Structures are given as C-alpha cells and as structure tokens.
Amino acid sequence: MDGKPGLRERKKQRTHAAISDAAIALFLERGFNQVSVAEVAEAAEVSKRTLFAYFPTKEDLVVHRLADHETELARVVRARRPGTTPLTAVREHFLAGLRERDPITGLNDHPQVLRLTRMILDAPTLVARMDRFKAAAERALAQALQETADTPELTARLAAVQIVGVRWTLAQDNADHLARGESADSRSAGAVADAEQGFALLENGLRDLGSRH
Structure with a gap:
C-alpha cells in the first residue's frame, strides 16, 4: 500500500469539495440566510440526502x-x-x-x-x-x-x-x-x-x- 486514498475515498473527497465550493459561492453571492440547502444541492448536482450525509447542518457548510x-x-x-x-x-x-x-x-x-x-x-x-x-x-x-x-x-x-x-x-x-x-x-x-x-x-x-x- 502506498498510503494514497483509494478510488472510493477520492470520489468522496471530490463530492465533499464540490458541495462546499458550491455552498460558499452561493452564500457569498446572496447571503447565508438567503440560500436554501436545496439550492446548494442543486448547484453541486447532488441530492439533499447526499448533501446532509456530508454536512449534517447548513452551518456545517461554512x-x-x-x-x-x-x-x-x-x-x-x-x-x-x-x-x-x-x-x-x-x-x-x-x-x-x-x-x-x-x-x-x-x-x-x-x-x-x-x-x-x-x-x-x-x-x-x-x-x-x-x-x-x-x-x-x-x-x-x-x-x-x-x-x-x-x-x-x-x-x-x-x-x-x-x-x-x-x-x-x-x-x-x-x-x-x-x-x-x-x-x-x-x-x-x-x-x-x-x-x-x-x-x-x-x-x-x-x-x-x-x-x-
């Protein structure tokens, strides 16, 4: 083992980063309270269920x-x-x-x-x-x-x-x-x-x- 993350772990890391980046971009553009979790999920191209699996609360996105x-x-x-x-x-x-x-x-x-x-x-x-x-x-x-x-x-x-x-x-x-x-x-x-x-x-x-x- 070379210590590098496997394919599944790399995919999880990419999904985590994509959700985070989409959330921060929307929050900075429109304000934290003006953006819904559903909008973040849509921008990141994931389901709300997937989003909450990575970030249990909206605040966790920040x-x-x-x-x-x-x-x-x-x-x-x-x-x-x-x-x-x-x-x-x-x-x-x-x-x-x-x-x-x-x-x-x-x-x-x-x-x-x-x-x-x-x-x-x-x-x-x-x-x-x-x-x-x-x-x-x-x-x-x-x-x-x-x-x-x-x-x-x-x-x-x-x-x-x-x-x-x-x-x-x-x-x-x-x-x-x-x-x-x-x-x-x-x-x-x-x-x-x-x-x-x-x-x-x-x-x-x-x-x-x-x-x-």
Whole structure:
C-alpha cells in the first residue's frame, strides 16, 4: 500500500469539495440566510440526502472550513519544544500567524476572506456556531494543559478560557480594522503590538503554567 486514498475515498473527497465550493459561492453571492440547502444541492448536482450525509447542518457548510482550528491551540501546546511553556508556545504561534496572514488571526485582507468573515457575522446561527467552536477549543486546550503541563483540572480550564479568549479578541479586533477598510499591511504593526500586550497580560497571571515541562 502506498498510503494514497483509494478510488472510493477520492470520489468522496471530490463530492465533499464540490458541495462546499458550491455552498460558499452561493452564500457569498446572496447571503447565508438567503440560500436554501436545496439550492446548494442543486448547484453541486447532488441530492439533499447526499448533501446532509456530508454536512449534517447548513452551518456545517461554512464552519467545516475552520474545523482544523478548533484543536489548533491544543496541538500547539502538545508539540511545543522542551522547556517552552504553553503560553509562550501559543504566543509564538499567534505571532507567526500574523506574519503569515493566517485568516484565523483576522489579519488577512483577501477579498473572499473579508466577505466570508462578514457573512458569518451577519448570520446569527453562524455566530452561535462560532461560540460552540470557541467552547470546543477551550475544552481541547484545557485537556492538553492537563496532560502535558501537569496542570490541575480547574487551573487548566481557567487558563484555557483566558488563552482562547485573548486569541479570539485579538483576531476579532484585527478583523474589525480590516472591515473598516484598513489593509493587512497597515494593520500589521498594531496587530503585533496588541498581541504582545494581550499575551503579556496573560503571562502576569499564568507565568507558572507548565513551568515543570
């Protein structure tokens, strides 16, 4: 076996991508609430039953593109260098994301990214889904802190809420600046300064987190 997906798996991947691409194109063109699942299925040339087999809810058609980020901070903490605290690892990762214009940092002014962000914020069901996304990120990070930093359960949960909350707020602030017409390049220095301030505030209260790693 060469490790490559088989014909059936490749066909499933193509169908998944076709449905997702059709959905995003329609949502960006007309708005999330103005497009029905039936219209997405028709555009992707699949049945509604097939669509729901890949995406259980309409919101999944959008949120699945962010799925990898749900456990991102937990993975960063687990993969950190020996002697590096969890907070330092997360800070370095966020600053790297700013440099690379990772959309999850809010510092990406590609037109489609800006439109997708605006679309999510304009749809209450998507905003609610993002709150669930944030809560799942907190749970995953708390678990990683417990397992890799010898952190008591309550401390891990409290720390995770703070860390995820700071990252979330920094990203939203960046997105707000770009939504008002500022470019990613002109916002970059301010985004870095805000990130440094946010993580410095965290460090004042979490300086001993993972110190035994």
